[in-house]
Amino acid sequence: MKPTIKDIAQRANVSTATVSRILSNKKQSYRPKTATKVKAIAKELGYKKNLAAAELAAHSSKLIAVILNNTQTNFADDIIAAIQAATDQAGYQMFILYAGNHDSRLLNQAISVALERHVAGILLVATTLDKEAAHTLQESNTPCRLISVYDEADPRYTGFKFTSSNNEEIGYLATNYLIERGHSRIGLAGIDRSSTGKQRLHGYQRAMTEHGLIPRMDWVEYGDYSFGPQQNMLKTLMNKELDAIITASDMVAVGMIKEAHLLDLDIPKDLSFISIDGTFLCDITIPTITSVTQDFYQMGTIAVRGLLNDEDSQFIPVHITPRNSVRILTTKSLEH
Amino acid sequence: MKPTIKDIAQRANVSTATVSRILSNKKQSYRPKTATKVKAIAKELGYKKNLAAAELAAHSSKLIAVILNNTQTNFADDIIAAIQAATDQAGYQMFILYAGNHDSRLLNQAISVALERHVAGILLVATTLDKEAAHTLQESNTPCRLISVYDEADPRYTGFKFTSSNNEEIGYLATNYLIERGHSRIGLAGIDRSSTGKQRLHGYQRAMTEHGLIPRMDWVEYGDYSFGPQQNMLKTLMNKELDAIITASDMVAVGMIKEAHLLDLDIPKDLSFISIDGTFLCDITIPTITSVTQDFYQMGTIAVRGLLNDEDSQFIPVHITPRNSVRILTTKSLEH
Numbered sequence: 105m106k107p108t109i110k111d112i113a114q115r116a117n118v119s120t121a122t123v124s125r126i127l128s129n130k131k132q133s134y135r136p137k138t139a140t141k142v143k144a145i146a147k148e149l150g151y152k153k154n155l156a157a158a159e160l161a162a163h164s165s166k167l168i169a170v171i172l173n174n175t176q177t178n179f180a181d182d183i184i185a186a187i188q189a190a191t192d193q194a195g196y197q198m199f200i201l202y203a204g205n206h207d208s209r210l211l212n213q214a215i216s217v218a219l220e221r222h223v224a225g226i227l228l229v230a231t232t233l234d235k236e237a238a239h240t241l242q243e244s245n246t247p248c249r250l251i252s253v254y255d256e257a258d259p260r261y262t263g264f265k266f267t268s269s270n271n272e273e274i275g276y277l278a279t280n281y282l283i284e285r286g287h288s289r290i291g292l293a294g295i296d297r298s299s300t301g302k303q304r305l306h307g308y309q310r311a312m313t314e315h316g317l318i319p320r321m322d323w324v325e326y327g328d329y330s331f332g333p334q335q336n337m338l339k340t341l342m343n344k345e346l347d348a349i350i351t352a353s354d355m356v357a358v359g360m361i362k363e364a365h366l367l368d369l370d371i372p373k374d375l376s377f378i379s380i381d382g383t384f385l386c387d388i389t390i391p392t393i394t395s396v397t398q399d400f401y402q403m404g405t406i407a408v409r410g411l412l413n414d415e416d417s418q419f420i421p422v423h424i425t426p427r428n429s430v431r432i433l434t435t436k437s438l439e440h
Numbered sequence: 441m442k443p444t445i446k447d448i449a450q451r452a453n454v455s456t457a458t459v460s461r462i463l464s465n466k467k468q469s470y471r472p473k474t475a476t477k478v479k480a481i482a483k484e485l486g487y488k489k490n491l492a493a494a495e496l497a498a499h500s501s502k503l504i505a506v507i508l509n510n511t512q513t514n515f516a517d518d519i520i521a522a523i524q525a526a527t528d529q530a531g532y533q534m535f536i537l538y539a540g541n542h543d544s545r546l547l548n549q550a551i552s553v554a555l556e557r558h559v560a561g562i563l564l565v566a567t568t569l570d571k572e573a574a575h576t577l578q579e580s581n582t583p584c585r586l587i588s589v590y591d592e593a594d595p596r597y598t599g600f601k602f603t604s605s606n607n608e609e610i611g612y613l614a615t616n617y618l619i620e621r622g623h624s625r626i627g628l629a630g631i632d633r634s635s636t637g638k639q640r641l642h643g644y645q646r647a648m649t650e651h652g653l654i655p656r657m658d659w660v661e662y663g664d665y666s667f668g669p670q671q672n673m674l675k676t677l678m679n680k681e682l683d684a685i686i687t688a689s690d691m692v693a694v695g696m697i698k699e700a701h702l703l704d705l706d707i708p709k710d711l712s713f714i715s716i717d718g719t720f721l722c723d724i725t726i727p728t729i730t731s732v733t734q735d736f737y738q739m740g741t742i743a744v745r746g747l748l749n750d751e752d753s754q755f756i757p758v759h760i761t762p763r764n765s766v767r768i769l770t771t772k773s774l775e776h
Contacts, residue, residue: 188510202520388697388721389724
């Protein structure tokens with residue numbers, strides 16, 4: 105028969121409440137000598153504590169909940185791998201809850217499940233917060249951190265610290281890279297209308313304006329970063345006689361390039377592409393895809409550290425990875 | 441202040457134990473009238489039960505744990521999406537725990553975390569079971585089901601029901617498809633040495649033998665289904681003067697095709713490929729990749745139903761999706 109707290113209490117001649125406090129490592133009134141004795145007896149009897157009960161007693165646990173928006177993209181793979189490694193190293197166990205595809209019900213359900221398990225912290229990856237979710241999280245006093253999403257202009261997000269790439273910088277760098285190579289009719293494909301999309305659009309607009317080019321909203325095609333809906337998107341953008349397209353994710357890029365081949369376009373001769381993300385997908389298409397590369401693994405690692413130590417918000421540096429999808433029309437700007 | 445079970449008990453003039461039993465829906469001795477009264481008061485006071493406590497009381501929960509082997513492949517995406525949808529529809533909440541890359545410590549840790557939360561069931565996706573894990577799961581009396589992994593010859597697996605494609609059939613179908621198109625020097629790339637790899641190898645060997653061809657072990661290159669290590673693999677197989685290669689996953693296929701382009705091979709003129717999985721990756725390469733396609737979404741849906749209703753083990757049908765990576769050397773066999 106499995107030994108219980110009662111067995112330990114009888115043997116140690118203390119109350120079950122004392123045993124419970126000691127085995128939960130609660131800092132409360134008991135003598136160190138008693139603690140040593142109780143722990144020795146627990147070990148001797150082979151007592152294995154019921155963790156759910158222990159968590160309830162301690163009102164905390166060694167669990168980290170990762171709440172993930174499950175749009176069909178692949179950028180989160182390395183973030184998750186890094187969170188797994190970093191939480192494991194810090195002595196925590198992570199588990200993942202899906203928040204659907206910007207589904208308010210599933211998001212709030214996931215938050216409830218996490219809070220009910222008295223998790224030590226919550227990481228929200230690329231999640232669109234609604235008012236209810238933001239409120240519940242802040243009321244809970246549970247440490248939270250956003251990953252790959254932030255919005256300093258939106259009250260739903262301002263209460264949370266984040267670890268992310270700088271989306272405005274991403275949009276700026278991608279656009280600037282194309283302009284420096286002689287492109288001026290530059291489209292932006294697949295961004296969404298939420299914070300991330302807006303920030304990347306701002307970066308695009310800033311780079312265009314700085315170079316005396318007029319950013320045009322009819323060169324922007326909205327999407328959700330996923331593979332699939334690129335067929336009409338490419339045709340629509342081709343009708344605008346663009347030189348180059350910035351894709352909002354690698355999934356959008358591979359979708360666009362697939363469609364470009366079906367339309368017999370020669371890339372980058374007829375049309376240049378630069379993608380945002382820089383995952384392995386950029387290496388498997390023909391041509392390979394130049395990208396603004398995000399360091400997702402680093403992002404996951406730093407986010408766990410940030411959560412556990414309550415560090416300030418962090419931007420993880422991004423960089424351009426030149427591959428073969430951008431045609432050099434002129435190197436004039438580069439020769440300045 | 442948050443209302444407690446004690447508040448409800450005082451108001452209803454019953455014991456806290458009775459309130460607890462009623463609110464946990466435990467089928468025990470209390471009068472229906474009392475239950476109605478207690479529930480009404482709980483609602484009136486805005487009582488929100490602590491789920492972890494309720495789970496402990498009921499010794500069950502509405503949680504389904506999904507334990508996932510996190511090799512860097514993409515086949516599990518649709519399985520997870522389907523599990524999420526099916527568990528949600530059935531009124532359960534799923535959460536994912538990572539078992540590392542065939543990491544015994546992480547696997548057993550994940551199983552512990554799941555069992556300690558009194559989950560209603562555990563789904564193990566493509567997980568390599570060790571003796572300890574198999575034993576813990578069977579001792580727990582918690583409903584379990586394997587997804588995309590099974591082994592009727594291995595005692596670690598025989599105690600568990602599964603939902604999977606038939607790996608022997610997959611190997612057979614892929615090989616047969618190539619032989620029927622005139623190929624005879626057929627390699628097999630990227631399978632592992634575990635159950636899944638062995639089963640696919642058996643199917644390959646059966647098809648070769650049935651057609652009077654000798655399956656050769658030096659035409660088999662082992663791997664782990666992931667993208668990356670294909671450089672030497674392709675060179676090694678090219679030295680054997682093969683007509684065609686079966687890749688163990690789409691990730692292996694895109695890796696091989698990338699390397700083939702670097703070696704200036706014309707696919708399928710110089711070398712044919714057929715892949716196992718049939719995810720979107722088969723559509724984004726040049727040429728597109730013919731595949732033995734697994735229905736991962738269906739697999740996830742059926743697995744949840746199987747877990748909740750304790751159904752027998754199930755094979756999910758697979759089919760060939762012809763694309764452009766297989767050269768037709770002769771249609772002789774097809775004309776029979």
